[in-house]
Amino acid sequence: MILPRASHTTWDAQDPNDTPDDINFYTWGLNGVNQWWNDEFSKGLFTTSCILVLFFFAVRISMDAMRHLRLLVLMSTDNSQRSQRYWSRPSPFSWKMKKYLWFAPIWKHRHNTEIQLSKAITIGTLPTRLHAVILGIYVISNVIYCTLLLDYSKPKRELVAEFRGRTGVLAVVNMVPLFLLAGRNNILIPLLKISFDTYNIIHRCLGRLAALQSVAHTAAWLINKVDAQGFEGVKKSLVESEFILYGMIAVAAFALIFVITPSPVRHAFYETFLVLHIGLAILILYTVWMHLKIDNLPQLPYIILAIAFWSLDRFIRLVRVFYRNISTKSMTKVKVEALDGDACRVTFELARPWTFKPGQHVYIYFPTVSYWQSHPFSLAWSSNVSKQGGVIQNKLHEEGYASGDLPIDEKNATIGPTTTQMSLLVARREGMTKTLYEKANAAPNRTITLRGFVEGPYGGMHQLESYGTTLLFAGGIGITHQLGYVRQLIEKYQAGACATRKITLIWVVKTTDQVKWIEPYMREILSMDKRREVLKVLVYITRPKADITQVSPTGSVELRPGRPNFDQIMDTEVAESIGTVAATVCGPGPFQDSVRAAVRNQLHRVEMDFYEESFTW
Template sequence: MMDFQRRRLALAMESTPTLLRRATDAAASATSTVSAAEETIAPYDHGLNGVAQTNNMIFKQGLWWMLGAFGFVILLVRIYQVMWSHIRHVSAMSIEGERQTYWKYAQAHWMPSFKTDVWYAPLWGKRHNREIRLSSAMNMGTLPSRLHFGQLALYGISNIVYMCYVDWSNSNKYSLCAEIRGRSGTLAAVNMIPLFLFAGRNNPLISWLKISFDTYNLFHRWLGRLAIIEIFVHFLAWSIVQMAATGWSGLVDRVFHDPFIASGTAGSWAMFVILILSLSPIRHAFYETFLTTHIILAFIVLVGALIHCLTPTEIATGLPQQTWFMAMFAIWMFDRTARMVRLTYCNWSSRGFTEAIVEAMPGECSRVTMHLPRHVDIKAGTHAYIRFAGIKPWENHPFSIAWVDHHSEELPVDEKELMIMKKNTTTSVSFVIGAQSGFTRDLYNMANNSPSRAIRTRAALEGPYGGHHGLDSYGHAVLVAGATGITHQLSYLRPLIEGFNDGSIATRRVTLIWIVRDYEALEWIRPWMDEVLRMPNRKKILTIKLFITRPKNSKEIVSASSTVQMFPGRPNIPLLIRKEVHAQMGAMAVTVCGPGALADDVRSGVRQVQEEGTVVDFFEESFTW
């Protein structure tokens, strides 16, 4: 018995190393297998392998539904506003201003606080359109409003959440990179559709939703930044797997010789250059160069992305995003075609082409009158893009339309004859353009250097655009202008006075507040203002308050009458608005066009008077860039 136990113990001792070696070998083999699995590159270096396409399409729908929800809510609000304005217009246009009490006060008790805290609220404080200046020649642009910031934040956070919703527990980093590559590329393509749509002047959403191009431009800039970040992640995720599969030499070879990768790389680098050039200090310092370069680079991005989606060698039918980029190309072509149609229609007829008279005005301004060879209907509060044959004809810039005249040799007898006569009518459109730098400075210098300080040149007008804010339903209108911003406000005066005389509008009181540096600025608009002051019943409806911030002579500051008043120095804008509210007739509209600091003061003043409980609506005309 003892001998058996000794032999069994000896056998166990001899077999233990063998078992240990077997166990160690098995563990090593398992570890090797796991390691090999973690480092597997193929098939994640090509095609849609590893791309979570189902989730990509779900997140695509999520972003588009969010944009659609934004648009739908705004559309409902606009429909309500249009209907309410129409009802107010029809019911108040035959009532004296003092009796428009029903429309003077807000019908919903929560509306004034909503306007104060959300609708008209800046992000914080009162700064919104006042530029954040870094130096006298450089600034960082403007801040979004509280409402716009909320929309941008919600959309941006959605992008981040969708971007991060990947399988981080995946032990194969190359598979993880493939999933990130597919997600980032899909999100970038999704964002590029509204990016191109919002960049167009003929974006149909502008008129449908009555949102200014300036607001769409804000969203365009932030969508572009989102798309560029996602494109960079897309390129980086592909590069990691490609480097592991073929090394640096293989990556470079594909970048330069594979149409699929080369087109994507070209588009990615074009977007990166756009990002650098669009940084606010650079964009503002070299805006005209930036604009031209931006259009060229955007076209490269569009073509590169389209080729990238059509030419993957591993997928015979191309990437699923190809139809999206075809839609972008259609959007781009629609905007360009619409612009060409507008240019052709406004500036050419059997009578010839548009000519412009450019006059150099005091205060380094140009007064431009464009004689169009046909009748063009132009509403108050609109703007147009103009260009001149002798001054960088490839450039065009937006300016508010100050005055419109229609010229005909015959007077119409009835509406039918009026329609016929429009074919034989021409239109004159006038602007006041301050000489800043680049295009506007060249325009002023060309006129100023002429012996008569005026030139006649071939020109072209593209427009009109804007004009979404009608004032006819308001019993009281306050128009605030700074410097050349008078052009926007001046365009309302004649229609409002004519409507008052015809009894076709609800407006009973109009106050024009104009802030200028010196008295010479009156020359900019003298011929049009003289016509306004001669209109019948002008004194019954219009009061003009002119503030000269730097008068050269105190004798210049002379009020012509109680309805045309002049004051030295800068006005207290909130106090002026409060005084208007105390004399308010019906619903009130306050509009502003001028420097960002002035616009912010007016916005602040309107927010302050909401506590009165009266209807005071705010409209801002701006061209931020």
């Protein structure tokens, strides 16, 4: 379809004498572009996205409702093994869906295990089967819209112009979810209870798609332009037309991002990648906006929406940092202690009281160590400390309250002003974490205090109190993600406020030194009232220096040498489980994949859900 010639004059160095019979006519403006179909396909992509969002929202709501109902019923009955049994039988549809789609890796076992070309070079991870289905639907829709649904009966120059319009429009349309999903404060995270990690996978896919579409858009323009005026014409357009220049800069930035995002580059130079990526993304937003604005093209609202999503996320992050760390009375203070086993305990004394949920993470900033960088860390432990000294939780326990039961004002009334302490365990890697560790390790008492800020909280969307049995698997520093759940479930068990009857923590570390990372927290957990009734802790040390096999007198805490056999553990735990089971895992990629495989092998036996947290993206 050839649209009537528009009155635009600045799109390109067009000749006013161009006619639809002349190839020059198809090198500028909306000539040859089928805007009606472009709008329809934009709507198609929007509808596809909305259907996917609504589907996952419906699934999330129904699963939450089911868990809530289960909790209510169990709480209003005796929560006995018999009452729990009713909920523990999986329906064939439910376990097959979970095993073969919901929790399935794309092929056999591999999802979080990096694909390695050599010891030093990895090329990323594979999506899960569900991710692959979602991404497949979206990518295939784009490919069909860009290639199959063109009018191939037209002469080449018209077809190329139509392709130019289609790819350009869809590249801009895809930038809306691309920028929405890049944000830490993406509204879809709490709405669908899908982690940032998963959106990151989709973000990367959308980014590559938009980059390829923008390259195709430019290539299509070049084909007609070179056919019409040769490379001289291209050069002239770049010099004389701002519209073309901005478009070219945008596509060059897209191409550069495409080159720097693959996993080996991203992981090898993460901070450089991040700075470059953000800089190029801003450049793309600006140049695409100018490209569309100069001639007021119909896709202008899309880019404005993408800019709005990006700016809003940055604004919320800034507000969170200010709000959390600066109050009229104080600023956040940080203490860093170097620990054996190549890690630090980082304790923030926060400027304002803060109630945390298990599974949450925060971003931390240490301007004197790593300038503007922000790094994500799971919250290992938190306590409200009286300003006169002493941990309030313990006092509340003595008084018969579970921590967090009292509103902060009441706490203040009984105990005086309080401050929240939040502790992280930071394993030494090669960048900021290494500098931090070395600074603390070289200081007297291996401890330093410094200025730092915290942003958050993020994550922590899953509640486990409606499951009769909870199995928490942690590999190395992944223990930080699990400690909060252990403490919360025991507290709720004490208060009779959860269905939990069994909690098993399985922690795998390399050395005995690493066990000491959580010594103070474990001491608190093991001294909790009634914990012997519900908690079992299995610690595996894969490289022990001596025979470390130990079993506590009650048999509830065990140290074992070597690697665990996850299939065997799952088999035993499921056989001994009470009610429904939640299995959660946090650790290195191969560790997570082994636990996932063991969980999938048991899904036919018991109603079980699987939650995983990754420490990398």
